[in-house]
Amino acid sequence: MQSARLAVDIGGTFTDLAVALEGGAARATVKVLTTPEAPERGVIDGVRAILRSAGLHPSDIALIVHGTTLATNAIIERKGARTALITTEGFRDVLALRNESRYDQYDLNLRLPEPLVPRHLRLTVPERLDNEGRVLRPLDDAAVRALVPVLRREQVTSIAIGFLHGFVNPVHERRARDILAAELPAVPITLAAEVSPEMREWERFSTAAANAYVQPLMARYLTRLAHDLATEGLAAPLFLMLSGGGLTTVETACRFPIRLVESGPAGGAIFAAGIAQQCDLDRVLSFDMGGTTAKICLIDDHRPQTARSFEVARIGRFRKGSGLPLRIPVIEMVEIGAGGGSIAHVDALSRIAVGPESASADPGPACYGRGGTHPTVTDANLLLGRYDPRHFAGGRLALDAPAAQVALAADIGSRLGLTPEMAALGVVEMVDETMANAARVHAIESGKSYDGRTLIAFGGGGPVHAYRVAEKLGIARVLIPAGAGVGSAIGFLRAPVGYEVVRSLYQRFSSLDIAAVNALLDDMAAEAEGVVRKGSFGGSFSAPLRHARLAYMRYVGQGHEIAVTLPPHRLTQDDVAAIRAAYDAEYTRFYDRPVPGSDVEILSYAVTAATVAPDPPSPPPAPAAHPASAAGSQTVRDTADGEAAAWAVFRRDALTPGATLHGPAIIAEDETSTLVGPSWSARIDAHGYIALQRDET
Numbered sequence: 001m002q003s004a005r006l007a008v009d010i011g012g013t014f015t016d017l018a019v020a021l022e023g024g025a026a027r028a029t030v031k032v033l034t035t036p037e038a039p040e041r042g043v044i045d046g047v048r049a050i051l052r053s054a055g056l057h058p059s060d061i062a063l064i065v066h067g068t069t070l071a072t073n074a075i076i077e078r079k080g081a082r083t084a085l086i087t088t089e090g091f092r093d094v095l096a097l098r099n100e101s102r103y104d105q106y107d108l109n110l111r112l113p114e115p116l117v118p119r120h121l122r123l124t125v126p127e128r129l130d131n132e133g134r135v136l137r138p139l140d141d142a143a144v145r146a147l148v149p150v151l152r153r154e155q156v157t158s159i160a161i162g163f164l165h166g167f168v169n170p171v172h173e174r175r176a177r178d179i180l181a182a183e184l185p186a187v188p189i190t191l192a193a194e195v196s197p198e199m200r201e202w203e204r205f206s207t208a209a210a211n212a213y214v215q216p217l218m219a220r221y222l223t224r225l226a227h228d229l230a231t232e233g234l235a236a237p238l239f240l241m242l243s244g245g246g247l248t249t250v251e252t253a254c255r256f257p258i259r260l261v262e263s264g265p266a267g268g269a270i271f272a273a274g275i276a277q278q279c280d281l282d283r284v285l286s287f288d289m290g291g292t293t294a295k296i297c298l299i300d301d302h303r304p305q306t307a308r309s310f311e312v313a314r315i316g317r318f319r320k321g322s323g324l325p326l327r328i329p330v331i332e333m334v335e336i337g338a339g340g341g342s343i344a345h346v347d348a349l350s351r352i353a354v355g356p357e358s359a360s361a362d363p364g365p366a367c368y369g370r371g372g373t374h375p376t377v378t379d380a381n382l383l384l385g386r387y388d389p390r391h392f393a394g395g396r397l398a399l400d401a402p403a404a405q406v407a408l409a410a411d412i413g414s415r416l417g418l419t420p421e422m423a424a425l426g427v428v429e430m431v432d433e434t435m436a437n438a439a440r441v442h443a444i445e446s447g448k449s450y451d452g453r454t455l456i457a458f459g460g461g462g463p464v465h466a467y468r469v470a471e472k473l474g475i476a477r478v479l480i481p482a483g484a485g486v487g488s489a490i491g492f493l494r495a496p497v498g499y500e501v502v503r504s505l506y507q508r509f510s511s512l513d514i515a516a517v518n519a520l521l522d523d524m525a526a527e528a529e530g531v532v533r534k535g536s537f538g539g540s541f542s543a544p545l546r547h548a549r550l551a552y553m554r555y556v557g558q559g560h561e562i563a564v565t566l567p568p569h570r571l572t573q574d575d576v577a578a579i580r581a582a583y584d585a586e587y588t589r590f591y592d593r594p595v596p597g598s599d600v601e602i603l604s605y606a607v608t609a610a611t612v613a614p615d616p617p618s619p620p621p622a623p624a625a626h627p628a629s630a631a632g633s634q635t636v637r638d639t640a641d642g643e644a645a646a647w648a649v650f651r652r653d654a655l656t657p658g659a660t661l662h663g664p665a666i667i668a669e670d671e672t673s674t675l676v677g678p679s680w681s682a683r684i685d686a687h688g689y690i691a692l693q694r695d696e697t
Helices: 039-054 070-076 141-153 171-183 201-231 250-255 263-278 377-383 401-416 420-445 462-473 484-494 514-534 575-591
Strands: 004-010 014-021 026-033 061-068 083-088 122-125 135-137 158-162 189-191 238-241 247-249 283-289 294-300 310-312 324-326 334-336 342-346 352-358 454-458 477-480 498-508 545-555 562-565 600-611 632-637 644-651 659-662 665-668 673-676 680-684 690-694
Touching (some): 004 039, 014 039, 014 484, 026 039, 026 484, 061 263, 061 484, 070 201, 070 310, 083 201, 158 171, 171 189, 201 250, 238 250, 238 263, 263 283, 263 294, 283 462, 334 420, 342 377, 342 401, 377 420, 420 632, 454 462, 454 484, 462 477, 462 484, 462 690, 498 514, 514 545, 545 575, 562 575
Parallel strands (some): 004 061, 061 238, 083 122, 283 454, 454 477
Antiparallel strands (some): 004 014, 014 026, 283 294, 342 352, 498 600, 632 644, 659 680, 665 673, 680 690
16 A cells, blocks of 8 residues: 545636655646535545546545635635624624725725625624723623524524634633523634734734634535545545645634635645745745636745735725735735636726636636636637647647637627737736736835746646746746646645744833743744644654744834744843844835834734655756757747747657757646747756746847
8 A cells, every 4th residue: 555645726717636655746636627516526526537547546545635715715705604793892893994094095986895794793792801901891791692592583603703802811702602602502603812813803803704704614615525535435634725834634724714715825835935945946936827816926045925914805906905804824925816717808998808707617718618608818828829729638628719719709809809819819918917017016015026036837827828927027037847737736745734823912122021922932832833733644743843933013103013033942131132133124124224213012923833844855967958859830829929920839748857949839738838938948957847048138
């Protein structure tokens, strides 16, 4: 019997799977269409296919790692549980009032997302704590019990509890939970103090409400999936990918499903970070384009950029403040509704626009022949000659080019007086510019640039669009790793078992209580390590752990914090000056200069415990260069100049390390295709990756 890991990533259009022998690279990869009405069915279809492909038996699988967009989609599509929020008397409308900021200060008809909990289900009880957690008004137990008939009458299926300053002292939240759980044992209850124990009541309540909103859905799904996997003979433990880049148990995922909202994209960022470390690339841009969205992440020193807040269901595209805030640990990236299935249309100003609406897997793009009638990015790429309709997805899905032509002519060409081919060119150029613009904004907001970066492209659409996006960003080098079409799933196989704990403790440098900070950090480390130890790969867990500690600080009087890394040891008074200097340096990196003479306040802390990944093996020697042999050619219309010409076609599985070729060309494989633009050359490196280099002249 062999020991292998299986990874499953459910996306909006495709479900990707990868399997690897313990300690080895991916052995087999598979893409199957997602089944939105019952996602576990698509997973089982993919599991059967990949086990056949890899020649493995279900008993050979020792571990299953899973990531899904189910929680995210439930929030965006408003298909979660009927949720009630119980909060402090007088604070019923915190979810609606938000923080009074406007993402567009000049829009007089500004639209904001509706809270997940409607006003008639936002209920209050008498209680009050002060900002240090002292009880000013005891919880009214009778008032809590009086809510039970209301909750039953309204057929509430999930409850969130969030009291003012409950993150400092959760005694009232826990008491209210105990009372309600005794009366409503079948209804799951989320505490804001457990999901997001940080200051800022709007963000905390919003996160708790979102967790409660998706908890029944995710619990049912994970239960069904575990049952179906067991029925197939897979008895391996199931782990879930977290938004912050670690793995956790099903038990923790069912308690805090909101931490799964970015699990798929997180796997992609881990995949790109591993490639960056393997190839010794210090500055990287990760570009993951799938069927529904494209994700962009900055990676420096082999580590993805991280954050502790995230917005979901934004009304304004790329507009911070236009979505529902979630205070959870995440790998920071920009996500754009611009994937292969994104629908193209002509807007009110007669401009071609793409997304964020997606044809998803059902019915899918028009060329899938499954009932779709609107043009998508995949239809446009097909009409431009970028795909071979007979070999798309390894030949498992034949594409209907005439259907794509009809859709582009009807929705784009007829309205703008363009041929279907020129309409397709406009769609692809627009989606490339949209992705490049989002990447520019992300870099500016992060205080970074693209000078000297390498773009690592993966996902089904990433290698197709990579060279053109790189041109727009001024990037001269692109890397397409092996298994690029299912990069996020492969990233799951490389993810550590990890967990992050975030808590608030207000301190100022001028009066820092070192003992209190150390006590808090020790307690947080114990909690994080406990979750990791519980995820013990079948109970034999003995791997060393890595701890990371951050403090979120700001100058007194400011409104936003900056993360600063803390020393790994217990803090002493001698560390204070070094931590303050690190904050000043990080502030200067963002805002050009520090603020001398101003005190600094610390609002919260984050502690992460994770298993230590093994060092990558030594790189193989550089292979001797030799020209590649083309397998054929096809006519492609270049989006840069609009001209159609014959592009050489190469099969990736026939290219050995050292093979070189010059664009324009297409390197085709089962899960995706890599486009080599007219001013680019390609080389297969020692790892078998495609390295694209732009001609500087």
